[in-house]
Amino acid sequence: MDDFSVYALLGVSDPPRRLLSAGGKRQGSVAVAPHIHQVVVFAHGAWRRRRDVTVELSATDGQPVAVGALTPHHKCLLWDRWEGEVGKEGSTLTVTLEGDGPVGTFKRSAMSPLFSLQNSTAAPLVRDPPRKRKRGQEDARDGRAGERENVCPNGSVSDTAAATPHRKVRGKARGRQACLFAQSEEHTSASAPQTHKAKGKQCRAPAQTASLVIPSGRWGQTLCPIDPQTAILIGGQGSRMQFCRDPMWKLCAEDMSWVPAETLAGGPTPEARIGHTATFDPESKRIYVFGGSKNKKWFNDVHILDTQSWRWTMVEAQGKVPPLAYHSCSLFRGELFVLGGVFPRPHPEPDGCSDALYIFNPEMAIWYQPIVNGHRPAPRSGHSACVLQGKIFVFGGWDTPVCFNDMHALDLGLMEFLAVNTSGPSPSPRSWHGCAVLSESKFLVHGGYSGNAALNDTFVFNAETSCWSAVVNTQLSAAPRAGHSIITMAKPSKQGSAVDEEQEGPEQTLLVFGGGDNEGGFFSDLTTVAIDELLH
Structure with missing residues (x-):
């Protein structure tokens, strides 16, 4: 029996909700209340020849917040609401089964805060164990000017500054520490340059x-x-x-x-x-x-x-x-x-x-x-x-x-x-x-x-x-x-190729x-x- 299903967790105390199941509809959705700050979507069961499951979180006005995909290699996604982000009036989570066939690729919007975990059946909402440093101390260090840190060879510097390994950091880092793995704007489709x-x-x-x-x-x-x-x-x-x-x-x-x-x-x-x-x-x-x-x-x-x-x-x-x-x-x-x-x-x-x-x-x-x-x-x-x-x-x-x-x-x-x-x-x-x-x-x-x-x-x-x-x-x-x-x-050796004995x-x-x-x-x-x- 095919027990493939897709579930969603809305918040830290919400039980898993099944949105898709084998033999059922190819699309499922659930409302996400404004007070929900974390959403986990994960797949359970055998993928067989299913290609992928697209995941979209949209604000009530239809504006997309995030797009991602579940695949046989990445079975769990986590969305973490950033302070001031769109969707304060609530959102709708939609998952769609993209059909059978080989594993496909997906694209993320530039504003996507989705995270991906490898081969997970459930994602912890808080890292275990927690990092040794305290959040407030880390944020304070991120925001301070590094007056004597070595210059990064990737900042636009003058000729004088280029001759010395010391630089000054301007501006402050964001005060929020990402939960699990933050995906930056460089994260694009794996199959495209x-x-x-x-x-x-x-x-x-x-x-x-x-x-x-x-x-x-x-x-x-x-x-x-x-x-x-x-x-x-x-x-x-x-x-x-x-x-x-x-x-x-x-x-x-x-x-x-x-x-x-x-x-x-x-x-x-x-x-x-x-x-x-x-x-x-x-x-x-x-x-x-x-x-x-x-x-x-x-x-x-x-x-x-x-x-x-x-x-x-x-x-x-x-x-x-x-x-x-x-x-x-x-x-x-x-x-x-x-x-x-x-x-x-x-x-x-x-x-x-x-x-x-x-x-x-x-x-x-x-x-x-x-x-x-x-x-x-x-x-x-x-x-x-x-x-x-x-x-x-x-x-x-x-x-x-x-x-x-x-x-x-x-x-x-x-x-x-x-x-x-x-x-x-x-x-x-x-x-x-x-x-x-x-x-x-x-x-x-x-x-x-x-x-x-x-x-x-x-x-x-x-x-x-x-x-x-x-x-x-x-x-x-x-x-x-x-x-x-x-x-x-x-x-890596090609499949079916024999290693040269010599x-x-x-x-x-x-x-x-x-x-x-x-x-x-x-x-x-x-x-x-x-x-x-x-x-x-």
Whole structure:
């Protein structure tokens, strides 16, 4: 028997109301009283070949408030009334079964406050557990001017301002915190190209292949792989210098789909931030989130996400480490090596960059500074670091007003810094660029911020020959960007295809997400490039 049904919850105390059922009418509606502030619509039962269920909430005068859809991949929608929004005289909720066939896509109006949850049969109206911070404290911080926070490479700034990583934030953030996952105006149909408008300029992003919801455009986030085909997105800052209200997502590389993930994990979640690092330890299956900043607040906390139990914990670590943002963090033999970054100084002194190396031992929950020989790199932030052949290679970054393109290596056996003399066409000075390891001896550098503009060029460094080579790839050079994320993951295999017996492992692909263009535009696109194309 087909038990497929669509239900609605009107408010926190209302029992589920069935609006559609198998074999019944293809459309159902219910009146929403003015005092109702939250509406949940969810599907229950087998979808079979049903395509989708459109959901529309209209004011009494017929003006649409929100449009969304239930699908086999997204079975729950939540509408949350914003203060001052239309529909004060009451609304009508209408759901329509769109017929049989393959799963379809849907569009949302620009004013839609609908939220989507993955594979939920009922949606909680209040997050459980609640976030560690208090709402009033968070709103107050959002509204304050961040006098010493690093400049976002996506705001329109003067030449003078472009030469320094400090900015002032104008205006106040909205006083209301979104419930669950806020969908921004960048959230469009998954099957259509996304267009982000940025002060007279349009930045087109490639279409998503199989995702009905995507993260909002942002920079300064982290994208951390946790297995060959899964990555976790954490944090970031978007348009109008607002911290993302959809701070955590799960990426499935098999079909390039996104799943909102903030409520998937229990425990105290990290406060919104940018310039932090997220490092995955494959042995313990844990993600370590460290540092970052938010307006005037700087962080030196360590949060751990256990990807097996899906629970957050905050570490009560011994030892001292300063609050840092835009630092680098590398994992070696189970320890985290944190280098450089920006740290706050008392007003009116400008914030400074660090050249110190700190190591965090998760097993002992302790910070310490090792004895390091050699000539360490100059203080810097926004640089990149990656581990190859028993060394941490450090490239680029800046310390006002200097932008770097030098290369240093920390020999992890000798604990000695060495300046690397490179050959070939080296990248120009930059910070906030993307970096990813391509093989046992090569890593890639893409984009970044020159101090005046975002970049779109790509280079590969060979650690065995200390040689740079420029890479021409139309996908990577489509749009200049900085503050983006680059990772490598296994390339999805075609259905029914056999793995080559002589192939050592699965084919790898490079993924590029987010960032900004330094002209007010923020990206939420996901670009994929086969690593073989970059190494030939």
